[in-house]
Amino acid sequence: MEGKIFIAGVMILCVVVGHAQEGYYSETIPAVHMEEKMTKLHFFLHDILSGQNPAVVQIAKANLPQNNSFASFGTLSATNDAMRVGVEPTSKLIGRAKGLYVLASQGQDDEMALVMYMDFGFTTGKFNGSSFVVCSRNPVMETQRELAVF
Ligand SMILES: *[C@@H]1O[C@H](CO)[C@@H](O)[C@H](O)[C@H]1NC(C)=O
Ligand SMILES: *[C@@H]1O[C@H](CO)[C@@H](O)[C@H](O)[C@H]1NC(C)=O
Secondary structure, rough: HHHHHHHHHHHHHHHHHHHHOOOOOOOOOOOOOOOOOOOOOOOOOEEOOOOOOOEEEEEEEOOOOOOOOOOOOEEEEEEEEEEEOOOOOOOEEEEEEEEEEOOOOOOOOOOOOOOEEEEEEEOOOOOOOEEEEEEEOOOOOOOOOHHHHH
């Protein structure tokens, strides 16, 4: 009995060493297709632009003349917005949205839009530790917007 266990141990070691020598992948197995589910998420993004603790800070700016009508084109900002259950700044915090905004409008003839990359990470409840990513154009002057979510 002890002998058999010892042999099995040696074999496992050989398999592991074999994979380590071969390279960067192990076995290929068929993907498990899970049933699709839908979850509706409701929360408010506290995108605070000013004050003592702004949630958005400018990190780079294009070298364009300041009298240019699209002088803000190319401005890049880092964000760390609270995700809360309500509009009040004291309402329950459920996560944080972290990422980047770039101002992408080229002036009067172009829509007022920024392009954003943001990771919305949950820090509480059923989805604690999970996140989704918004990587999309965001036409900020429109009251209703559709953004690409991954
Ligand atoms: C913007 O400023 C530059 C340099 O200060 C000047 O040469 C140019 O004429 C100005 N353009 C406009 C549209 O005012
Ligand atoms: C959320 O997950 C983190 C990391 O696993 C854990 O430390 C934390 O206690 C969890 N918070 C809640 C409210 O479940």
